Amino acid sequence: MMFRxxxxxxxxxxxxxxxxxxxxxxxxLSISAMLIILGVFFFITVNxxxxxxxxxxxxxxxEIYLEDxxxxxxAEAIAISLSSLEEVSQIxxxxxxxxxxxxxxxxxxxxxxxxxxxxxxxxxxxxVTLSDISGGSLVAEVAGTMIGVEDVRYFQSEVNxxxxxxEGVQKLTLIMIIFLIVVSVVVVSSTVxxxxxxxxxxxxxxxxxxxxxxxxxxxxxxxxxxxxxxSAAIALGASTYAYLKLTELFGADIQMLFSNGLVEPGFMxxxxxxxxxxxxxxxxxxxxxxxxxxxxxx
Amino acid sequence: MIKFEHVTxxxxxxxxxxxxxxxxxxxxxxxxxGPSGAGKSTFIKLISKELEPDSGHIYVNGQDITHLSNRRIxxxxxxxxxxxxxxxxxxxxxxxxxxxxxxxxxxxTSRTIRRTVPQVLQVMGIADKADQLPDTLSQGxxxxxxxARAIVNNPKLLxxxxxxxxxDPDTAWEIMKLLAxxxxxxxxIVMVTHAKEIVDRMGRRVVAIDSGHIVRDNKEGEYGYDV
Ligand SMILES: Nc1ncnc2c1ncn2[C@@H]1O[C@H](COP(=O)(O)OP(=O)(O)O)[C@@H](O)[C@H]1O
Ligand SMILES: [Mg+2]
Numbered sequence: 268m269m270f271r272x273x274x275x276x277x278x279x280x281x282x283x284x285x286x287x288x289x290x291x292x293x294x295x296l297s298i299s300a301m302l303i304i305l306g307v308f309f310f311i312t313v314n315x316x317x318x319x320x321x322x323x324x325x326x327x328x329x330e331i332y333l334e335d336x337x338x339x340x341x342a343e344a345i346a347i348s349l350s351s352l353e354e355v356s357q358i359x360x361x362x363x364x365x366x367x368x369x370x371x372x373x374x375x376x377x378x379x380x381x382x383x384x385x386x387x388x389x390x391x392x393x394x395v396t397l398s399d400i401s402g403g404s405l406v407a408e409v410a411g412t413m414i415g416v417e418d419v420r421y422f423q424s425e426v427n428x429x430x431x432x433x434e435g436v437q438k439l440t441l442i443m444i445i446f447l448i449v450v451s452v453v454v455v456s457s458t459v460x461x462x463x464x465x466x467x468x469x470x471x472x473x474x475x476x477x478x479x480x481x482x483x484x485x486x487x488x489x490x491x492x493x494x495x496x497x498s499a500a501i502a503l504g505a506s507t508y509a510y511l512k513l514t515e516l517f518g519a520d521i522q523m524l525f526s527n528g529l530v531e532p533g534f535m536x537x538x539x540x541x542x543x544x545x546x547x548x549x550x551x552x553x554x555x556x557x558x559x560x561x562x563x564x565x
Numbered sequence: 566m567i568k569f570e571h572v573t574x575x576x577x578x579x580x581x582x583x584x585x586x587x588x589x590x591x592x593x594x595x596x597x598x599g600p601s602g603a604g605k606s607t608f609i610k611l612i613s614k615e616l617e618p619d620s621g622h623i624y625v626n627g628q629d630i631t632h633l634s635n636r637r638i639x640x641x642x643x644x645x646x647x648x649x650x651x652x653x654x655x656x657x658x659x660x661x662x663x664x665x666x667x668x669x670x671x672x673x674t675s676r677t678i679r680r681t682v683p684q685v686l687q688v689m690g691i692a693d694k695a696d697q698l699p700d701t702l703s704q705g706x707x708x709x710x711x712x713a714r715a716i717v718n719n720p721k722l723l724x725x726x727x728x729x730x731x732x733d734p735d736t737a738w739e740i741m742k743l744l745a746x747x748x749x750x751x752x753x754i755v756m757v758t759h760a761k762e763i764v765d766r767m768g769r770r771v772v773a774i775d776s777g778h779i780v781r782d783n784k785e786g787e788y789g790y791d792v
Binding site: 468469482 | 635636639640641642643645647653655667669670671672714718
């Protein structure tokens with residue numbers, strides 16, 4: 268019974284999509300376009316986020332570059348005196364060799380370029396982890412006055428700027444997503460409305476002979492859901508292709524520039540698949556339900 | 566089969582029917598007559614649950630249908646066959662499909678449909694038109710298709726709102742013979758009509774409605790109005 272009902276709905280939905288093919292085609296294309304735009308926003312947000320995280324974790328520490336003449340013992344003394352500040356949670360000594368290794372790791376495939384250097388230009392350093400980020404500038408100031416310290420790198424205000432930008436991007440994305448979803452729902456509902464209107468006579472006769480509401484609604488619900496699902500598939504195909512191409516072409520450059528690559532394609536695509544299918548199907552369902560409620564007095 | 570107890574249904578204070586009580590037995594054949602705007606269609610629509618009464622009680626086939634949830638209405642309609650003046654056939658479906666449609670809606674298996682539809686078309690005398698579209702049929706033939714559709718699910722009750730209104734007298738009489746035959750098989754029939762000759766010739770129960778009230782109810786009655 269259940270199965271036959273679904274089969275009937277599917278059959279009728281396909282017939283209807285085909286009968287309304289121009290409108291169905293336009294709807295599917297516009298929903299796909301919405302989803303793709305949405306995917307672009309998702310892509311930007313996720314990457315901005317991961318970049319922000321990377322920047323945050325890289326620059327939330329204070330790097331104290333030591334003079335060449337500063338011995339490891341002197342460094343230890345500096346570390347001990349800095350530890351007395353309550354904003355400091357931990358201090359780690361980074362030798363110039365360790366620093367070089369980290370650097371090479373970051374450059375990844377392009378690390379061989381560093382091999383041409385005859386001598387390691389990086390200084391020994393102390394890496395200060397803060398317990399309270401707001402006290403960062405104080406710690407940086409104190410460290411700067413100490414003997415044996417060459418330079419102090421601390422970028423709190425810059426990091427804050429990045430954080431603000433990233434927040435802005437997230438908000439914009441959210442607004443765009445809501446807007447796109449609303450537009451998509453309207454598109455689906457107007458297509459299904461066409462179905463309702465073109466089948467008005469048929470529907471009223473169905474009602475006369477005792478069709479249940481679901482017998483009438485089922486095919487229209489399936490019609491909306493089917494359009495959403497097809498759109499999701501198209502959008503996923505296009506986005507996957509685009510993302511793979513993008514990482515292939517620019518992935519390495521971005522990695523070198525930002526010490527952090529694009530988010531892995533596998534992760535991106537799987538998540539996009541979930542998002543597209545869930546959104547496409549819900550947009551289709553909600554769109555047709557709206558039309559049915561408005562135009563189908565059953 | 567049908568029972569109205571002090572049923573009132575008004576449209577914005579006017580029209581409709583008022584304080585109507587009637588009892589129609591199983592197997593009855595009832596003509597509903599009266600001038601235009603008397604409330605005949607309102608009466609019919611109350612039976613098929615297209616309208617909700619303002620007050621009173623309505624029973625169909627032993628069931629109180631005064632208030633039915635949307636889920637229960639289809640169940641009621643499957644027990645009622647409906648025929649209209651304008652046939653209400655689907656123009657893009659063949660005769661066969663139009664009748665089969667009523668069976669699909671109630672989820673009959675395709676085997677049952679394939680077996681039943683030709684039989685009903687045979688009874689209605691339109692078996693040879695099965696593959697034609699309604700447009701290519703005469704008015705009388707179209708009404709036969711509509712009746713075939715109405716009875717294909719074996720309803721206990723057939724309600725017909727001016728089924729012969731668009732037909733010439735000879736064709737109308739052919740349709741009446743079919744309805745009488747359906748009635749002989751035990752189906753209760755309520756038919757709204759303006760056709761004096763038909764009512765007089767059939768000699769069945771006649772209920773006259775005027776201005777929303779039942780003004781006359783005769784067993785084996787006559788039309789009773791000068792047309
Ligand atoms: N949907 C409606 N809204 C308002 N008035 C209506 C409606 N349907 C019928 N009426 C009025 O109710 C009265 C009875 O209508 P109806 O039952 O259709 O009469 P009949 O079928 O006997 O010609 C008429 O005066 C008509 O104008
Ligand atoms: Mg009428």
